[in-house]
Amino acid sequence: MGRRVIVIGGDAAGASAASQAKKRQPELDVVMFERGRATSYSACGIPYWIGGTVGSEAELIARSPDEHRAAGIDVRLRTEVTSIELDRRVVLWRDVQGGGTGAEPFDELVYAAGSVPMRPQVPGMGAAGVYGVQTLDDGAALRAELDSGRVRNVVVVGGGYIGLEIAEACRIRGLQVTVVDRSATPVGTFDPDIGAFIADAVRGVGIDLVLSDEVVAVQTNSHGRARAVVTASGRELPADLVVLGLGVRPNVGLAQQAGIPLGTSGGIAVDVRMRTTVDGVWAAGDCVESRHRLSSQPVVVALGTHANKQGRVAGINIGGGYATFPGVIGTAITKVCDLEVARTGLSSQEALAAGYSFVTASVDSTTKAGYFPGSQPIRVKMIAERRSGRLLGAQVVGRQAAAKRIDALAVCIWNEMTVDQILSLDLAYAPPFAPVWDPVLIAARKAFEAVEADVDHL
Amino acid sequence: MGRRVIVIGGDAAGASAASQAKKRQPELDVVMFERGRATSYSACGIPYWIGGTVGSEAELIARSPDEHRAAGIDVRLRTEVTSIELDRRVVLWRDVQGGGTGAEPFDELVYAAGSVPMRPQVPGMGAAGVYGVQTLDDGAALRAELDSGRVRNVVVVGGGYIGLEIAEACRIRGLQVTVVDRSATPVGTFDPDIGAFIADAVRGVGIDLVLSDEVVAVQTNSHGRARAVVTASGRELPADLVVLGLGVRPNVGLAQQAGIPLGTSGGIAVDVRMRTTVDGVWAAGDCVESRHRLSSQPVVVALGTHANKQGRVAGINIGGGYATFPGVIGTAITKVCDLEVARTGLSSQEALAAGYSFVTASVDSTTKAGYFPGSQPIRVKMIAERRSGRLLGAQVVGRQAAAKRIDALAVCIWNEMTVDQILSLDLAYAPPFAPVWDPVLIAARKAFEAVEADVDHL
Known part of the structure; x- marks a missing residue:
């Protein structure tokens, strides 16, 4: 029998690691444990499935258990790892449905247990009718609730990416x-000025937005089911359904119990090759901490694109190759109703927290040449370091074909470009795609002027 | 009287230079000569105006003569500079309509005479009914022809960007x-594999495409007007209207006569501050040569975005500031019917010509998550240097929201990134905007594999 690799978690990170390792070294004996009933699915797609934009659960699945099996991976569905014993180098598992248990030895372990939704510690949060949106099973449960026809009023706790996506779906x-x-x-x-556009878009489709407030209790009916949500300011909001949209925290309980060290951010500490500090134990995905390349701080960013990359890196290294994950710069994008918003690098608040001194500049322009039909408004905001002019962060908000412009700025930040370097970039121009000065270039010009004006006043 | 700046050409480059110089040093006496009747217009928008996508000529004008005058610039419309006398430091001019002439002294001169369409040296090219699409006046003349109702058959000579845009408009x-x-x-x-997609799109809207052939004569009727086009292979194509779409060459005649040196590319030689080798004489826009940052060769690239940047740089320097134009990397984008195509860096052929040894990789993916409604096919092709893996060029073809992805790759090339660095980039991901592996990242992965496989076989 070959070297034995146990993978805990069969979604983005775990399945990528398993696939890469097996592909590189077919003689590896790879066992992948997954608590749910699916592998390699798009958790990010769940809100769209709930809202009906995506027709079926099956469409969210990139690679089924059978496909993984056909690639030689021993997939154990509905099987939860309950303990990792590092000394004996075994994991203990439990069949979630049948209740059977067992132990499985390993030479290498990949910890890819993902994340769990943040749940405020307030009364009633455990009630029936309160849901996270983390797994495919969460999605299925939420869909069943909505299909039942008994839900009228939904309260979403937290207006982050997932919170707003679910709100829109409902x-x-x-x-x-x-x-x-x-x-x-x-x-x-x-930044708040960009957030204000988001608030307008959300309200524009008839969603109530209660800001500067927070949930202090979930009230239940006589059946123990959510009935209403009470906020700190005293609002009582009727709620047949409560959805947690506060974001997630890394699912590290099992690792902690086993003695696999965490970093200061609360995620599992790994090096650039996705090795934990325990020999032969790797970790990847939402449960690990990454280095933020601008703040140099460890951060936990739960995002499918990182999970896939990190899983691939772990798998290549386990399979005898060499690969690294060089960190993140905080790029994110979302569609809020018909508004597109994206960010990269540091926000103003994050830049302050990281100790940077900076100037900001915002420009309003259009996605195509102003005279071209279908041209849409776009705002680009830049945050540039004082004196050096280095781009620290950027945010884009607009309609159709606006937000993906953030990628060019992400590459600028990745390469530590200054705003005066950016304004000379050879970006693509033709009237159906941009004004002759692309909004990104105009923003860089304005940011450069702000950097210059600031230096003049030193 | 202040220092006197004469600007030859009132479109993108000239008007930008005039505006910047005057803004920075209001005491400058800036005179701008323009042969046509408009200033600061979008030449790139002319095909869309001809086709009716853009409703009126006025929409193409970013800054009218009166707006420039309000900013303190002495605009002389319909006035052609006929000679530059460097010794006496005067330009001679001629009123295109009235025929009057005069001389105007200068301290600084900005040569921004743009480009002229390439015209094959074959019989009949000077006939009535043969048009370039360079100036607003060309556009107006073409529109008048089309509005007259007497045109049935159009032959476009040359299938480059402008040629195809005009073909689609007609x-x-x-x-x-x-x-x-x-x-x-x-x-x-x-590259030909990307060009094949373009050919399909063009034919898909019912345009005839005659390839690997060229025009050898324009036949005229008894009124001396174009009647048909004859090609090298013997085709005789009926043509009431012939449009030149072969691209342009720098309009340097006046500069040459004056003794302002050209570079080897045929454009006016300038340094990064847009200074010619003649003291006090600047040049910008379609008539100058730029450095290609990858081939290190001088090239002439006629594109509004470069003209605007170069004009700005010249104007800032004339106005006492400091600015540079660091060169180009060959980024271009166009919409061919409903197909979007873009490129940056070197094509395979250009990379060969520049002496690079390289591998290529192409991937077919989708613009959004595959399961997301509206997701469209996209192909990304990368050209990476052997061994080093440095990205030398990229091409993108696809439908809605595909082609502007080229910008991120342009920034990668600008920063001399390798394909393995690119595949780790933190690009924006959410299902409405990209698959979890963005097509750009997948292409980088595949290009990296090609680089690795190539090294293995050395």
Whole structure:
């Protein structure tokens, strides 16, 4: 029998690691444990499935258990790893449905247990009718609730990416939806001026937005089911259904119990090759911490694209190759109703927290030449370091074909470009795609002027 | 009287230079000569105006003569500079309509005379009914022809960007259109496999595409007007209207006569501050040569975005500031019917010519997550240097929201990134915007595999 690799978690990170390792070294004996009933699915697609934009669960599955098996991976569905024993180098498992248990030895272990939704520690959060949106099973349960016809009022706790996506999905299904968020504008990872556009878009489709407030209790009916949500300011919001949209935290309980060290961010500490500090133990995906290339701080960013990359890196290394994950810069994108928003690098608040001194510049332009039919408004905001002019962060908000422009800026930040370097870039121009000065270039010009004006006043 | 700046040419480059110089140093006496009747217009928008996508000529004008005058610039419309006398530091001019002439002294001169369409040296090219599409006046003349109702058959000579845009414009207007191009696929700056997609799109809207052939004569009727086009292979194509779409060459005649040196590419030689080798004489826009940052060769690239940047740089420097134009990397984008295509860096042929040894990789993916409604096919092709893996060029072809992805790759090339660095980039991911592995990242992965496989076989 070959060297034995146990993978905990069969979604993006785990399945990528398993696939790469097996592909590189077919003699490896790869066993992948998955608590749910599916592998390699798009968790990010769940809100769209709930809202009906995506027709079926099956469409969310990139690679089924049988496909993984055909590639030689021993997939154990509905099987939860309950303990990792590092000394004996075994994992203990339990069949979630049948209740059977067992042990499985390993030479290499990949910990890819993902994340769990944040759940405020307030009364009633455990009630029936309160849902996270983390797994395919969560999605199926939420869909069943909505299909049942008994839901009228939905309260979404937290106005982050997932919170707003779910709110929109419920609104598309004709429900009364309220989003409660602690900040003054939704999606707190954006600067408030960009967040204000998001708030307008959300309200524009008839979603109630309760800001600068937070949920302090979920009230239940006589059957123990959610009935209403109470907020700190005293609002009582009717709620047949409560959805957690506060974001996630890394699912590290099992690792902690086993003695696999965490980093200061709360995620599992790994090096660039996705090795934990325990020999032969790797970790990848939502449960690990990554280095933020601008703040140099460890951060936990739960995002499918990172999970896939990290899983691939772990798998290549386990399979005898060499690969690294060089960190993140905080790029994110979302569609809020018909508004597109994206960010990369640091927000103003994050730049302050990281100790940077900076100037900002915003420009309003159009996605195509102003005279071209279908041209849409776009705002680009830049955050540039004082004196050096280095681009620290950027945010884009607009309609159709606006937000993906963030990628060019992400590459600028990755390469530590200054705004005056950026304004000379050879970006693509033709009237159906951009004004003759692309909004990105105009923003760089304005940011450069702000950097220059600031230096003049030193 | 202040220092006197004469600007030859009132479109993108000239007007930008004039505006910047005057803004920075209001005491400058800036005179701008323009042979046509408009300033600061979008030449790139002319095909869309001809086709009716853009409603009126006025929409193409970014800044009218009166707006420039309000900013303190002395605009002389319909006035052609006929000679530059460097010793006496005067330009001689002629009123195009009235015929009056005069001389104007200068301290600084900006030469921004743009480009002229390439015209094959074959019989009949000077006939009535043969048009370039360079200036607003060309556009107006073409529109008048089409509005007259006497045109049925159009032959476009050359299947480059402008050629295809004009062909589509004429097709939209219900005409029978044939494009004749020397290459085996249209838009020869793309690799043939990408060009094949363009050919399909062009034919898909009912445009005839005659490839690997060229025009050898324009036949005229008894009124001296174009009647048909004859090609090298012996085709005789009926043509009431012939449009030149072979591209342009720098309009340097006046500079040459004056003794302002050209570079080896045929454009005016300038340094990064847009200074010619003659003291106090600047040049910008379609008439200058730029450095290609990958081939290190001088090239002439006629594109509005470069003209605007170069004009700005010249104007800032004339106004006492400091700015540079660091060169180009060959980024270009166009919409061919409903197909979007873009390129950056070197094509395979250009990379060969520049002496690079390289591998290529192409991937077919989707613009959004595959399961997301509206997801469209996209192909990304990469050209990477052997051994080093440095990205030398990229081409993108696809439908809605595909082609602007080229910008991220342009920034990668600008920063001399290798394909293995690119595959780790933190690009924006959410299902409405990309698969979990963005097509750009998948292409980088595949290109990296090609680089690795190539090294293995050394």
